[in-house]
Amino acid sequence: MSHAKVDANPFLAALDGKTRARPPIWLMRQAGRYLPEYREIRARAPTFLDFCYNPGLAVEATLQPIRRFGFDAAILFSDILVIPDALGQDVSFEAGEGPRLRPLQTQADIEALRPELNVGRLNPVFETIERLRTKLPEDVALIGFCGAPWTVATYMIAGRGTPDQAPARRFAYLQPDLFQRLIDCLVDVSSDYLVRQFQAGVQAVQIFDSWSGVLPVAEFERWCLDPVHAMISRVRSRVPEARIIAFPRGAGTYLPRFTAGAGTERMGLSALGLDTSVDPDWAATALPEKLPLQGNLDPIALLAGGPRLDEAIDRILAAFDGRPHIFNLGHGILPETPIAHVEQLMQRVRRGRQ
Amino acid sequence: MSHAKVDANPFLAALDGKTRARPPIWLMRQAGRYLPEYREIRARAPTFLDFCYNPGLAVEATLQPIRRFGFDAAILFSDILVIPDALGQDVSFEAGEGPRLRPLQTQADIEALRPELNVGRLNPVFETIERLRTKLPEDVALIGFCGAPWTVATYMIAGRGTPDQAPARRFAYLQPDLFQRLIDCLVDVSSDYLVRQFQAGVQAVQIFDSWSGVLPVAEFERWCLDPVHAMISRVRSRVPEARIIAFPRGAGTYLPRFTAGAGTERMGLSALGLDTSVDPDWAATALPEKLPLQGNLDPIALLAGGPRLDEAIDRILAAFDGRPHIFNLGHGILPETPIAHVEQLMQRVRRGRQ
Numbered sequence: 072m073s074h075a076k077v078d079a080n081p082f083l084a085a086l087d088g089k090t091r092a093r094p095p096i097w098l099m100r101q102a103g104r105y106l107p108e109y110r111e112i113r114a115r116a117p118t119f120l121d122f123c124y125n126p127g128l129a130v131e132a133t134l135q136p137i138r139r140f141g142f143d144a145a146i147l148f149s150d151i152l153v154i155p156d157a158l159g160q161d162v163s164f165e166a167g168e169g170p171r172l173r174p175l176q177t178q179a180d181i182e183a184l185r186p187e188l189n190v191g192r193l194n195p196v197f198e199t200i201e202r203l204r205t206k207l208p209e210d211v212a213l214i215g216f217c218g219a220p221w222t223v224a225t226y227m228i229a230g231r232g233t234p235d236q237a238p239a240r241r242f243a244y245l246q247p248d249l250f251q252r253l254i255d256c257l258v259d260v261s262s263d264y265l266v267r268q269f270q271a272g273v274q275a276v277q278i279f280d281s282w283s284g285v286l287p288v289a290e291f292e293r294w295c296l297d298p299v300h301a302m303i304s305r306v307r308s309r310v311p312e313a314r315i316i317a318f319p320r321g322a323g324t325y326l327p328r329f330t331a332g333a334g335t336e337r338m339g340l341s342a343l344g345l346d347t348s349v350d351p352d353w354a355a356t357a358l359p360e361k362l363p364l365q366g367n368l369d370p371i372a373l374l375a376g377g378p379r380l381d382e383a384i385d386r387i388l389a390a391f392d393g394r395p396h397i398f399n400l401g402h403g404i405l406p407e408t409p410i411a412h413v414e415q416l417m418q419r420v421r422r423g424r425q
Numbered sequence: 426m427s428h429a430k431v432d433a434n435p436f437l438a439a440l441d442g443k444t445r446a447r448p449p450i451w452l453m454r455q456a457g458r459y460l461p462e463y464r465e466i467r468a469r470a471p472t473f474l475d476f477c478y479n480p481g482l483a484v485e486a487t488l489q490p491i492r493r494f495g496f497d498a499a500i501l502f503s504d505i506l507v508i509p510d511a512l513g514q515d516v517s518f519e520a521g522e523g524p525r526l527r528p529l530q531t532q533a534d535i536e537a538l539r540p541e542l543n544v545g546r547l548n549p550v551f552e553t554i555e556r557l558r559t560k561l562p563e564d565v566a567l568i569g570f571c572g573a574p575w576t577v578a579t580y581m582i583a584g585r586g587t588p589d590q591a592p593a594r595r596f597a598y599l600q601p602d603l604f605q606r607l608i609d610c611l612v613d614v615s616s617d618y619l620v621r622q623f624q625a626g627v628q629a630v631q632i633f634d635s636w637s638g639v640l641p642v643a644e645f646e647r648w649c650l651d652p653v654h655a656m657i658s659r660v661r662s663r664v665p666e667a668r669i670i671a672f673p674r675g676a677g678t679y680l681p682r683f684t685a686g687a688g689t690e691r692m693g694l695s696a697l698g699l700d701t702s703v704d705p706d707w708a709a710t711a712l713p714e715k716l717p718l719q720g721n722l723d724p725i726a727l728l729a730g731g732p733r734l735d736e737a738i739d740r741i742l743a744a745f746d747g748r749p750h751i752f753n754l755g756h757g758i759l760p761e762t763p764i765a766h767v768e769q770l771m772q773r774v775r776r777g778r779q
Contacts, residue, residue, distance in 0.1 A: 234588065237725055237759075244729035284675075287723045287755070288704045289740060321638075323677025324704040324711075350642045350678040357678075369641045371591055375598035386643060401641070405591075 082143040082212040085363055085395045086275055086314045086341050093423035094388070094396045095143035097214070098413075099318075100403030101136040102148045105410070108135050119164035120156060123149050124195040130202045137211055139410075140417050144212040144275075145203065147268070149196055151218030151279055154261060155227050157189040174230030174238070181253050188260045190267070197271040204272035215273030217264055219280035219319070220257035220298040227253070236282045243294060250294075258298050262305035265313075269306070275314035277344065278302065284321015284346075291325050303340060316365060318344030320402070326358060333362050347401030351390030363395035368416075370400050376412040384419045436497040436566040439717055439749045440629055440668045440695050447777035448742070448750040449497035451568070452767075453672075454757030455490040456502045459764070462489050473518035474510060477503050478549040484556045491565055493764075494771050498566040498629075499557065501622070503550055505572030505633055508615060509581050511543040528584030528592070535607050542614045544621070551625040558626035569627030571618055573634035573673070574611035574652040581607070590636045597648060604648075612652050616659035619667075623660070629668035631698065632656065638675015638700075645679050657694060670719060672698030674756070680712060687716050701755025705744030717749035722770075724754050730766040738773045 077083045081095035103109055109132055116122035123129060132148040152170050156162040161173040175181055203213055217223075221239075226232065228239040243250040265276050283295040299317055306313050317340045322329055326343070333339035345354060345366035354364060372383040387398065398420050404413075431437045435449035457463055463486055470476035477483060486502040506524050510516040515527040529535055557567055571577075575593075580586065582593035597604040619630050637649040653671055660667050671694045676683055680703070687693035699708060699720035708718060726737040741752065752774050758767075 237728075240723070240725040241729050244726055244733045245731065247733065284702050287701050287721070287726070287737065288706070289737070290723070291702075321675075321677075321702060323675075323702060324680075324707045325702075326678075327707065328704070347641050348638050348645075348675060348677060348679075350682070352642070353678045353681065367641070369594070369644070371594040372598055372641070374591075375595050377599065379598045379601065383641065383643070 079210050080143075080212050080274075081210070082397060083274060083314070085397050086316070088361055088363060088395050090393060090395050093421060094391070094398045096398035096417070096420050097142045097144040097146065098136075098400050098404050099146075101140075101142060101146065102132045103404070104406035105404055105408045105413075106135055106139070108139075119150070120153070120162065123153060126195050126199040126202055129195070129199040130206065133199070133203055134206060137207070140413055142211070144214050145207055146214040146216060146277070147196070147200060147203070147273065149199075149216070151216070151223055152226060153193060153196065154217060154223055154257065154264065157192045158184040158256070158260065159189070160184065160227060169232050170226060172226055172230045175227050175253070178249055181249060184253075184256060186256060186259075188263045188267075193264065193267075197267055200268060200271035200273055212274045213272060214316075215265065215268035215276040216279060217261045217276070219278050219283070219295065219317075220254045220261060220302075221286075221294040222280050222282045223257055223261070224250070224253050224294075225282050235285050240285060240290075243290065254294060254298050258301050258305070262302045265302070265306050265315075266309045269310045269313055275316060275341070276306075277316040277318055280317070280319040280322075282321075283319040283325075284323065288325060291322065292328070295319060295322070296325070296329055300339065314341045316340065316342045316344055318346075318365075320346045321348070323349060326354070330358050330362055333359050342395075342397065344399065345401065349401070351387060355390065355394065360394070363397065364391060365397040365399050367399070367401035370402050370405050370408070373400065373412050373416060374405050374408050376409060376415060380412060380415060381419055384416060388420070388423070433564050434497075434566050434628075435564070436751060437628060437668070439751050440670070442715055442717060442749050444747060444749050447775060448745070448752045450752040450771070450774050451496045451498040451500065452490075452754050452758050453500075455494075455496060455500065456486045457758070458760035459758055459762045459767075460489055460493070462493075473504070474507070474516065477507060480549050480553040480556055483549070483553040484560065487553070487557055488560060491561070494767055496565070498568050499561055500568040500570060500631070501550070501554060501557070501627065503553075503570070505570070505577055506580060507547060507550065508571060508577055508611065508618065511546045512538040512610070512614065513543070514538065514581060523586050524580060526580055526584045529581050529607070532603055535603060535610075538607075538610060540610060540613075542617045542621075547618065547621070551621055554622060554625035554627055566628045567626060568670075569619065569622035569630040570633060571615045571630070573632050573637070573649065573671075574608045574615060574656075575640075575648040576634050576636045577611055577615070578604070578607050578648075579636050589639050594639060594644075597644065608648060608652050612655050612659070616656045619656070619660050619669075620663045623664045623667055629670060629695070630660075631670040631672055634671070634673040634676075636675075637673040637679075638677065642679060645676065646682070649673055649676070650679070650683055654693065668695045670694065670696040670698055672700075672719075674700045675702070677703060680708070684712050684716055687713050696749075696751065698753065699755065703755070705741060709744065709748065714748070717751065718745060719751040719753050721753070721755035724756050724759050724762070727754065727766050727770060728759050728762050730763065730769060734766060734769060735773055738770060742774070742777070
């Protein structure tokens with residue numbers, strides 16, 4: 072992308088290290104259940120995966136929050152569990168209950184997974200991306216994504232979300248070599264998946280490691296840090312200018328080692344997503360000076376609204392003053408969030424620091 | 426306590442800043458469901474609170490893990506929710522489902538709480554402590570405890586444990602003045618409760634803030650840091666030599682501000698409990714040099730056992746080498762943990778660094 076185009080796109084400019092008084096903004100899970108227009112179209116597909124694999128519906132869901140709020144980036148409407156689905160594991164979503172997978176329990180279960188990306192299964196995702204690029208204005212970026220290998224593996228082992236993903240943590244202690252094979256497989260297919268998303272037209276990707284905060288440091292290095300960095304290298308070897316945001320949720324005190332060397336020479340991650348529990352003042356001094364940071368408004372503050380929401384927004388704007396920053400939540404927007412509170416947020420961030 | 430007595434008690438010596446090749450050890454929730462002898466006596470009381478308020482049973486439950494494993498400290502068998510119970514809120518425990526409280530929802534609910542500690546209700550706890558002190562050998566310390574105001578308040582508002590204690594977080598944004606009254610009430614009664622535990626004979630206390638990791642930094646300061654520090658000051662004003670361990674679980678990047686000034690002049694906390702997700706190498710440089718640290722073995726590593734458990738133990742022993750350290754888990758022991766794995770842990774820690 073030419074410099075002229077990047078300058079017209081505040082989100083991409085921030086990823087490239089530009090600092091502005093009014094940061095670009097998008098929200099994790101900005102396309103989804105808190106929007107009445109999403110709930111209306113959701114009923115048009117029988118299952119959630121059918122919805123994700125329907126380019127017409129996925130394009131519409133992706134665009135809805137852009138039309139309503141004017142975010143600076145659109146994120147592909149999809150789910151991190153399309154990867155286990157493409158690997159041949161049974162995946163479904165129960166209404167109000169979250170994902171259900173046939174849990175991987177034995178070596179045979181893991182060996183039965185396809186060793187490579189089932190591109191045919193995922194073709195609708197790439198078609199969704201191609202269509203989106205023709206529909207988005209030049210100043211709105213398109214973000215692709217996938218789950219990090221550890222987080223995806225925790226669902227593949229447990230078969231569902233659990234309070235602290237204990238089944239995969241236990242599996243990794245008891246059968247580390249077998250678990251390593253699963254992680255290596257996920258590094259391969261997830262890297263390939265991101266490359267294909269770039270080839271289809273996304274301008275940046277985010278790697279969601281929602282469960283990296285439950286591990287001790289040695290396991291964090293083995294199952295989160297090393298696989299995500301391996302993915303970044305793989306993707307860059309084929310898409311040298313790839314912009315990659317990592318979001319290792321709960322990684323708190325591990326972030327200095329996770330970001331070592333980032334933000335300087337286009338090495339490592341392009342930006343770091345911060346969850347709600349990262350102290351912005353600490354991040355400003357403990358993390359690499361030039362690394363763009365994304366985050367980290369409390370989704371409950373957005374749910375609550377009122378004067379406390381304004382205060383929370385202002386504190387984040389002030390804390391990241393002077394460094395490249397992308398405004399976002401510290402976790403996904405909650406389905407019960409009132410539309411008016413998102414409008415309040417947009418007005419406040421657009422106003423910038425006072 | 427005289428110096429001679431402290432020197433004979435490795436746990437108290439570590440709290441006072443002494444460094445040893447073999448750290449003292451105890452485990453959070455060491456008295457409880459993973460022990461067959463606990464499950465046997467639990468059946469002798471109709472409800473969990475009846476069990477906690479029965480000195481005969483509570484003494485026996487406290488002593489069981491000391492007899493079996495020889496831990497360096499015994500922790501009073503009780504629960505953090507005796508405080509809401511003593512304030513007049515309905516509290517019960519459903520088997521396998523955790524606590525249930527009649528949720529506080531209105532100003533009238535909060536004003537209906539007793540404004541001071543119901544000592545009569547808690548007399549069995551103090552009697553339990555008095556009996557324990559006559560039964561424990563000199564080299565085993567007795568630890569009292571309470572919940573931190575924020576964590577206790579999250580249960581009082583939600584009426585139960587939830588995945589991220591969203592009800593109290595929302596309440597605090599929407600009605601901060603009313604929530605502050607609840608927190609102030611809990612600071613008062615919890616400080617008084619700890620003072621009375623010291624008067625009855627405990628030699629140290631731990632303040633459990635299990636839910637401090639769900640808050641952004643400004644809310645962490647208001648609802649966790651300030652109340653816990655206020656409690657420490659209150660307790661010290663009446664028990665000047667009180668040894669106080671704080672365990673702000675999930676506080677990760679907030680720990681430098683939480684521990685500022687600690688560990689030097691007997692100001693602030695006596696020791697800091699680290700959860701599983703705190704990087705020990707980071708803690709060694711980012712936290713005050715003389716502050717004793719407690720933790721932080723992954724409870725899932727203990728559940729899994731085997732050679733990985735030995736490696737995890739050795740890494741923690743090495744990481745805290747040269748500073749006062751109390752070996753513990755990073756969270757409570759899991760009910761499914763095999764006895765043999767706790768024996769493996771004790772042997773490895775008693776062996777010390779090789």
